[in-house]
Amino acid sequence: MLKTQRRSVLGGLAIAALGGVTPLWAQTAKSVASAAPNANALKLAPRLRIVIPANAGGGWDQTGRALGTALLGSGAADEIEYENKGGKGGTVGLAYYADKYSNDPNTLLMGGMVMVGAVALQKPAVDMSRIQPIARLTSDYLVMVVAASSPIRNVGDLAGRMRANPKEVPIAGGSAGGVDHVFAGVFTRGSRTSPEELVYLPFAGGAEVVQAVLGGKAVAGISGYSEFSEQLASGKLRAIGVSSKRSMFGIPAIREQGIDADMANWRGVFTGQGVSAARQAGMVEAMKLAITHESWQKTLKQNHWESSWLAGPGFTNFIDLDLTTSRVMTYLLKLKA
Template identity: 60%
Template sequence: MPSPTRPQAFHTGTTRFSRRQLLLGGIAALLELPGLAGAANAATAAPAAARQKIASRLRIVIPANAGGGWDQTGRALGEALLASGAADAVDYENMGGKGGTIGLAHYVQQYGNQPDTLLIGGMVMAGAIALQKPAVNLSAVQPLARLTSDYIVVAVPKDSPIRSAKDLTAALRSDPRSLTMAGGSAGSVDHMFAGLLIRAAKAAPDQLSYLPFAGGKDVVNALLQGKAQLGLSGYSEFSEALRSGQLRAIGISSRRSVFGLPTFKEQGVDADMANWRAVFTGKGVSAARAQELLQAVEQATLQESWLRALRSNRWDSALQSGKDLREFLELEQTTASVMTYLLKLKS
């Protein structure tokens, strides 16, 4: 994954935009609107002397349904925190809906001052906030660490006539309304990438037929039940259905081929996008306690259980914290706002 401190390129149609160009152009457009990885080395586990118990019981709030990427991330982190000795027990609380904004508001109201409660979030939440403009946003929590990054797989049922990115763009150009795309919540990274695909096909963004779901398992079910013709989700959420042959992958949103899947760029569709996931704590938690939590998370990412989760879920480790993370999140939130406007995404 490219360093978050470098300009990152987005592709629309045959034109390549750097993130800086996209933001400058998009921000100018927005102003016209009224009212408007330093990853841990995987070779060794944390030294025993560095391990420190920070709580008898920790809680991890996961603002998504069970089985999706955030759920997998939160539970893998919890297992690693236990393995590192940071806590004796970890409780998990799932609350899905609206790209994580329902769970975010719940977390802020119930646990904003709780020193033993963590929140999982990511780019999906930034996109949902840009789209929905809820009363509670990421300014109501404090970031501890970015954890992982992965990419969007576009898949179809096994008997679909769409077999390549070329087939997909042709179908979108011909009749975009007839091709329902299922993905994460409205405004999510899946939704944004769907918008990029329809623009790459030179179809009008407002012709996008998008069916949002709170979790990756729901996306798989929508494809298998014929409710959607195209699905967008992370590789880990599609992997079982892909291995069984129930679904077939058309491409992946990375810049280079991964998991043996061709990128859209390799197939002549100039569109790519990365996803990321992070862990937060409450705004009312003291700086000293936030630092303790961060150290516990960093030690957790050295545990074998965490490294195993990275391998099995095909996640890239993307550990980042402090000032670099705050600046990264500011850029991502601005990017989400601009993309939502330029792609004319609707909730």
């Protein structure tokens, strides 16, 4: 049985449990009073809680803690408590949040594309209809790479090889059913090849994807830019496309190269099903202020995240479209939970 992990930041510094050090289960992030308070501050509550449906250290954890720091800095709260509860692509934390905090106006939940994919794959009893979207915050786009020695120069070359013989074009990426896998399916379909014929090699992390490509086990690899940045800079890997609608990181967008495929590994913040519309509106305004804070802007730059603010009905419709896409790909790729 998974235990809820309560962690926090004191004075803005993360304290991690590493190498036999006893974890600190009950910490609280506190703001440091400034000489000139923010005149535009929108105080949600003296104390807020952020539930992160993942273990410490990953993308959701980084985003949640960066948001907490920005909420403190913008004056939305004086203290932030973090709860990590990982497992099954965020669906364990989702169920926990819906059960415990559905009516709590001072507790937020992090979520994103990975959770959408996990819901489509697992069909859990508690799904995203049990929470209410507040705002999409960031997008982390996927990069397709090949070895520097590969004859593949662009995504058109890769698509052509897949059409000719998809069984001889294995693609490496993250966990089976995850965002990399779903995007590989979208790319395969955009290449006019049946997703059922995709040969996908799942790995636990970006380092293994790199080794699969460099070692010739995979023809191409898919992951976030940061996972490939070192090998791209050294010339060991060559980027052939990025999953955004426009070029990024100096890499041409896959869609701009004629393949109908784009996808963002987005992350956002949610609230409980029982939280009032007025409170949700206040949360949206507080998030708008938080993402202008210098600490948030610094985090975006450091992690190569794109700010992708979206709220209101637009965000709700966006999630519905992502969920539909994930369900279709889960079916076409014949994925099993």
